[in-house]
Structure formats: C-alpha cells, structure tokens
Amino acid sequence: MKYNFDKIIDRTNTSSVKYDLRQAIFGKRDVIPMWVADMDFETPGFIRDAVTERAGHPVYGYTFRDLSYYQPIIAWMRSHHDWKIHKDHIVFCPGVVPSLNLMVLAFTKPGDKIIIQAPVYRPFYGAVSDHNRTLVHNQLVEKGTTYHIDFDLLEDQAKDAKMLILCNPHNPVGRCWSLAELEEIARICLKHGVLVLSDEIHADLVMPGFRHQVFANLSPEVAEITATAHAPSKTFNLAGLSTSSMIITNPQLRAAFSQTVEKMHLGMGNLFGSVASTAAYSEGEPWRLQLIDYLNENLNFTEDFINSNIPGLKMFRPEATYMIWLDFRKFRMDDETLKNKLIFEAGLGFNPGTEFGPGGSGFMRMNIACPRLTLTDALIQLQKMLAEISVD
Numbered sequence: 001m002k003y004n005f006d007k008i009i010d011r012t013n014t015s016s017v018k019y020d021l022r023q024a025i026f027g028k029r030d031v032i033p034m035w036v037a038d039m040d041f042e043t044p045g046f047i048r049d050a051v052t053e054r055a056g057h058p059v060y061g062y063t064f065r066d067l068s069y070y071q072p073i074i075a076w077m078r079s080h081h082d083w084k085i086h087k088d089h090i091v092f093c094p095g096v097v098p099s100l101n102l103m104v105l106a107f108t109k110p111g112d113k114i115i116i117q118a119p120v121y122r123p124f125y126g127a128v129s130d131h132n133r134t135l136v137h138n139q140l141v142e143k144g145t146t147y148h149i150d151f152d153l154l155e156d157q158a159k160d161a162k163m164l165i166l167c168n169p170h171n172p173v174g175r176c177w178s179l180a181e182l183e184e185i186a187r188i189c190l191k192h193g194v195l196v197l198s199d200e201i202h203a204d205l206v207m208p209g210f211r212h213q214v215f216a217n218l219s220p221e222v223a224e225i226t227a228t229a230h231a232p233s234k235t236f237n238l239a240g241l242s243t244s245s246m247i248i249t250n251p252q253l254r255a256a257f258s259q260t261v262e263k264m265h266l267g268m269g270n271l272f273g274s275v276a277s278t279a280a281y282s283e284g285e286p287w288r289l290q291l292i293d294y295l296n297e298n299l300n301f302t303e304d305f306i307n308s309n310i311p312g313l314k315m316f317r318p319e320a321t322y323m324i325w326l327d328f329r330k331f332r333m334d335d336e337t338l339k340n341k342l343i344f345e346a347g348l349g350f351n352p353g354t355e356f357g358p359g360g361s362g363f364m365r366m367n368i369a370c371p372r373l374t375l376t377d378a379l380i381q382l383q384k385m386l387a388e389i390s391v392d
Ligand SMILES: Cc1ncc(COP(=O)(O)O)c(C=O)c1O
Pocket: 037, 094, 095, 096, 097, 098, 121, 167, 171, 199, 201, 231, 233, 239, 243, 244
C-alpha cells in the first residue's frame, strides 16, 4: 500500500502543542510550526484502527501489559537492531523524558557529575540540574557540515563522572554515531565506571546510507553499564500517547530502576498507548520505510533549495531524525533579532539553537516532517527574509 504523506491535515483545535500553542510560544498565531518533534503526517491507519477498536469497548479501566505487548518490541529489536532482549529486560515508562529523570534519580546523588553532549535536546539539562546533579559539558565539535566528539575531553571528564546521557542518534545535530565512535565512548565509560543512559528514541528514523547501532549491543560488558530508552512515539507519530520502554539487561540496574518507577506509581501507563505500540511494532515496517523515503526526499529538497537559493545559510543534513540544524551565523544577527525576524517577517516557528545549550547560538532547528507543500512555502518565506540581509 502507498501511504499519502502529501496530505495536508488541519491540526488546529486539537490541543496540539505544535499548532495550538503558537500564540503562546511565538507571539504569533499563524507561523508555520516547524518546531516541537512530532510530524504533520497521519498516524498510520492500522494504528488508528487498533485504537478505535479498543475504544469501542465501553470500559476504560485499569489494564496491564501481557506478552502481546512485549513480544512485538522484542521482535522489532531483533529484526531492526540485531538486539536480542527478553520481556524481563523491558521496563515500561510513560515517556522517554520521564525515564531519563527517573534514571538520574535511581543511580546518582545530588552533586554527582553527569556528562551531556551539547548542543543537545533541552530536557537533558533538566534531567541533571532539576535534581541538583552537576552538568558536565562534553561539547560537540563542529567540523564542516558535521559534528564530532571530543574524546580527549570525554576521557578527562569521565574520570570523576557518574553518568553519560548519550543521544543516539543525536538531536539536534542529526548524527547517527558510527560504530567506531560508539566503541570509543564505550571504552572510556567502561574504563572509568561511567553508567550510560542511551536515549535511542530516534533509532528507527535513520536515513539511507546510515545504520543505527544500539549502544548496549556493542558487547555484553557494555550492556552491563547501559540503560536504553526506546519508544514508538517519534517513528509512528504517537507522542500524545506517552508510552516508552527503558531496556536494561543488567538485573541489578534494572531492579533499581524498576523500584524507582514503582515508587512513583508510574508503571500503569496508558491503555491506548499499549494498543498503539503493539500495532506499530507488529505492522509498521512498510509504513516506516515509506516515511523514511519521504523524509529523505524532504531533506534532498531542502538541501537543493538552500544551496540554490539561500547563499550564506548552512545546513547540517541529518543522518537520522527529521530535524535540520541550520547555521545563520553568516547573517550576523544576534539570537533575539534572528528569532523575531523568523517569526514576524518570515512567519516561521523554529526552535532557537540557544535552547540546546552551548554551541547553539546563531543556529535554529527546523522540523521537516511535514508535507512537501508546507516545506516549500516555509523555504520560500525563509528565502525572502534572508534575501534582504547581507551575508558576511
Ligand atoms: C532525544 C529525545 N528524547 C526524548 C524525546 C521525547 O520523549 P518523550 O516524549 O517520550 O518524553 C525527544 C523528543 O523530541 C527527543 O528528541
């Protein structure tokens, strides 16, 4: 079956964060919203059918997850990531961000050092500082149109750090870390006894030519020090259903994490999230493959458009995720001016790079998971705005 990703869907008045909070976030009701990480495509029909069928039952009482929930996750990890896991390794969480916070609470104490690799997804900062842990910035190094890890710095920082929160693949710089890079991270963390919390929510959104490596699956030793966060939410556009997994093969780590989840009574979760997850992992592959094609075409289109029409704007083409990291520094605007011009002159709602911490100034993150027509309008509006500004 051919799915239609060109279809324009009116998402207004659905309590959509991306659409219905535009006035609150940008101060302008009608910006093209290309910020928060959900997609403007339909959640696939086979998922909606499964949810609708369950919704047809007249009682929405407490539910639990049986093997029919876990089995598709286990099969997906095996077929997509060559990772053999068991039901017992999977701890349900109502979202990846909550699970990152719970991991920090379970395994570190106030004051402990936790490494993150900026510029990075903003909730990583909160997961550390909101619990009075100490942030350690292993800032990524920009090189041409890509980013690298400063391994010397990481080795030095790892000596007295408790945990590394790895974004694998990385949001917002779009890196799908190579085997060699992940092996070097693993070597350093094993040597210095650093726990790795690997956020792999974008693992199934890898572009052609790249391959996702589950960090924990590098070796049994690496698995011992790793907890992996995974979810169907980004891939299948289910973020509103708050359903994710923390996968931990080390029984001691898993027990400590599960206890933290249980103490907070967060293990019950959402009935419809479980139904959607099962449908996604059981039936989702043809849809996912077409999604990747469409996103990759959107990336080609954006790259060609920028190269041909917007001199001075640098695009970091993502190897995974549907986020583009855009470098506006050649236009020599401060962050506030850039943000306001994008909103009020171009009518575009991007995430300011400064949200992602050190290394984000002068950048914007653009979400291209939308129909090509919307993307075309956005790029034309961007071109018009930048045409009036001289380039350095
Ligand atoms: C790296 C990363 N982790 C987690 C999330 C959100 O996870 P959840 O909605 O399950 O809390 C996002 C969403 O953009 C993300 O990019």
